[in-house]
Amino acid sequence: MLLLQDGMTWLLNSPDQSLAFILADAGFDVWIGNTRGTRFSRKHVSLDASRPEYWNWSWDELAAYDLPATFDFVYRQTGQQIDYVGHSMGTLVALASLSQGQIANLKSVALLSPVAYLSHMNTAIGVIAAQAFVGEITTFFGLSEFNPKEKTIINFLHTLCANPNIDCYDLMSSFTGKNCCLNASTVDVFLRNEPQSTSTKTMVHLAQTVRDGVLSKFDYGGDFNVQHYGQRRPPVYNLTNIPKDLPIFISYGGKDALADVQDVLLLLDSLKLHDGDKLQVQFVKDFAHADFIMGVTAKEIVYNALVAFFKRQ
Template identity: 70%
Template sequence: MGRAGNGSSFILMISLLALVAAVAGAGRHLAAADIDASRVGICASAVAIHGYKCQEFDVKTDDGYILNLQRIPQGVAADNSTNRPPVLLQHGVLVDGVTWLLNSPKESLALILADSGFDVWIANVRGTRFSRRHVSLDPNKPEFWNWTWDDLVVHDLPAVIGFVHQQTGQKIHYVGHSMGTLIALATFSEGKQIDKVKSAALLSPIAYLSHMNTALGVVAAKAFVGEITSIFGLAEFNPKGEAVAGLMKFFCAQPGVDCYDLLTAVTGKNCCLNASTVQLFLKNEPQSTSTKNLVHLAQTVRDGVLRKYDYGNPNYNVAHYGESKPPVYNLSNIPHDLPLFLSYGGQDALSDIRDVQTLLDALRSHDVAKLHVQYVKEYGHADFIMGVTAKDVVYNQVVSFFKNYN
């Protein structure tokens, strides 16, 4: 399969994930005690109900976006300790911060960290339901959606990290999943935020996507599809909107694609998901992102190189970057003494083990004592944030890693 096909399949795969999540979730009902996060916010719906203190903050980026941020300052038990080490959790594409809180308190990473003595902060990137605000731009207008993950590197991550650093007076530990790892790696490769970050744990690390493969992706790649903007003409990619429904129904109807086995079709096999957790995930997700962001991710798949956004015209690239091709994020430039913990799965069809190896090759000059790598043979992409065994398999390792660098 050529890389151009892979780029198209990646976009369509994510589209299908979003659409099917919305459709599959629509007919399911949770217990009456479940609280609607979209109505009351993440603190009230997923943290305070378990007895934890929780605070909501708004953080303004230097380009005017207003981002929602949650803080869980301590565990559920009485604790008078001060200067608890801060940890920032950064979600992936088409989801938001609630994904760290979908299991029970003893199984959700955010609450496990709080109970382990950390001051936990949860980020929500621009465009997600609680971060659809700007000082002047209207989210119903295209200008609001003129961004890619480059802008998360340049604007969102510095704003949130800077805010947490200012509030706590300490360097932070960082946890990313999927796209949350991508923007961290890109940031660190340019030497940014290093003065405010103590260590980073990267779950299902995404940097290279050349070997991404899923049932949906393979089928989608058989069709000729250009950049997604030429199909939809939309600035906001709203998975729950009507614009993508017809195309998605077509692909779901293809032989070999079971859209009702959503997570397997999209992420590969997941070994350890609880049915009620999946239902809660489907109730809360997916979230909107910019169409331009999905195009940029597709470029990453197609080109096999981690570059800034390609405007598709050498003259446009020169205007933005001063050169005809977008600059490359050179991951070998990540400071060699920055403590990193990478955990990846053998069943992950998005963060494929061959692409993770390419990432590890880029980190081959890293200080051996500061690079910790965990391979979980049975884990798929979603197991790292929703797996019922993740506490014993992954999260305890993350806690130990952070405590080692306090």
């Protein structure tokens, strides 16, 4: 599950450099998930993606329904417990779901560029966009679908690009930090396929996470929170509830502007009581956000360690 991306992102490099192929070659049965709203996941039993009702969800629903349903589906097909790999948004959803005990049939978890807290995010375009979403663009001109290829969103991005701190000639670095190890042709393929749609509500929810410094459910505002949750503040996801004996592999980067080192350390602090032999943490000094999923050196630096971790469980 990746924000504004679909499962193709795991397959952009050559087979010997893409994690999905590497896991398959190592003997794993690989399933790639697509977040709802992206091009491979726009159907619904009763709702149409052209209607606002379809887009009435944030990443709360991904954590509460989509990820558990994915695990259930894969388990029913294979009968085997699952090793999960998440990057960025895929780690946020997994952590939230795990903290509420909503995932079954899980063997181990790998979190690459883990996102739980975003209060130290230092990418200029991310900070400015978060301020916009929390403020006057909460309803975002009435749009329920956030489609980066739609004219209104393009105009919004152009407005952000007017800020002198933002280099819109290198949008990827503006969002992720300066990646060290991307192949130019891979980036070209990425930009031809991505970004994909998500719900505007998800973007607002992420902006709330940046602003509030806590990992909580969607904030509808005082009285509306009472209607939704029975309390004036949205419930907090308590990451200390994650089972302490769950094997977890975490890899994070020193140049990551989204999963900032200080925010990752906050996450690790919430896991400080985790069983010592069940938590493996890797710090890659030169990696930024996209290096973990598209970097040409990710296999040697990250994936080999990840595969070994899975095989030990």
